[in-house]
Ligand SMILES: C[C@](O)(CO)[C@H](O)COP(=O)(O)OP(=O)(O)OC[C@H]1O[C@@H](n2ccc(N)nc2=O)[C@H](O)[C@@H]1O
């Protein structure tokens with residue numbers, strides 16, 4: 382155990398993933414859908430903390446923690462047990478999950494938590510697996526977990542395990558809004574109707590948010606209609622986002638119900654989030670890791 386491990390590790394951020402577009406390009410024989418998606422990470426995040434202890438445990442904190450109180454199989458614990466088994470170690474430690482992202486909401490909160498736990502424990506337990514090995518483990522926890530291991534913008538294909546470089550992203554602002562209605566991913570995939578959408582054609586990069594929004598406008602989220610069928614409030618969230626001053630593009634993320642809007646900068650996005658109904662979960666800011 383390292384000195385840092387004995388004192389407990391610094392909390393690991395678990396940022397929200399946002400699917401700027403999501404094309405369903407095909408379907409595998411096992412029923413899983415083949416996707417093409419541009420994934421970015423927002424400044425909105427959960428965090429996972431660790432302190433050494435003989436037995437593995439998890440405590441929940443944060444504004445959305447109560448929503449997981451009855452969850453028998455938290456992804457953080459599943460990630461910890463999987464890493465321990467692969468490393469040939471007993472799973473140990475007191476984990477704390479500060480839950481700020483709404484549960485079952487299309488921004489991969491559970492996936493981000495699982496990936497953060499893999500990163501944190503890979504260091505705290507001195508396992509030392511390379512990122513590629515962590516990504517392979519992550520794929521066993523869920524389709525969205527591999528992209529969350531690096532928590533950096535990426536193009537995601539296959540069922541989520543094929544990651545490649547994203548176009549160079551400009552500075553931009555993001556608003557996230559959720560009507561506080563959970564929408565489980567399996568139900569949305571099941572309700573999807575229609576054919577497949579080709580892989581998107583993307584440039585090498587964008588110099589400003591308006592150009593990026595213009596190019597992304599020809600893409601779509603192929604789960605949006607199914608999500609609106611199951612949760613009509615998604616349409617109201619999209620309408621409210623599109624009405625915000627400075628909104629360049631609004632679309633649903635993942636399987637919903639969270640929708641995002643793109644802005645020229647983080648300040649405009651923060652202002653926009655403040656104009657949305659208080660009953661919704663809403664967040665405004667920049668991309669994860671951006672200077673502000
Ligand atoms: C919609 C996305 O959020 C886009 O980023 C992800 O593809 C979903 O990732 P996730 O929540 O980690 O999904 P998982 O927990 O692996 O799968 C939940 C369920 O969604 C469906 N599913 C998921 C991913 C995928 N590529 N095809 C699917 O059909 C399957 O019915 C699966 O049983």
Ligand SMILES: Nc1ncnc2c1ncn2[C@@H]1O[C@H](COP(=O)(O)OP(=O)(O)OP(=O)(O)O)[C@@H](O)[C@H]1O
Pocket residue numbers: 449452454455456457478483484485486487488489490491492494495525564565566567634635636637
């Ligand atoms: N740490 C966690 N955070 C959130 N959900 C968790 C966690 N651990 C287990 N879960 C379970 O996982 C489910 C959330 O998965 P789901 O894929 O629907 O939503 P999501 O994490 O918002 O991601 P997506 O973008 O894929 O929709 C919840 O129903 C919850 O019971």
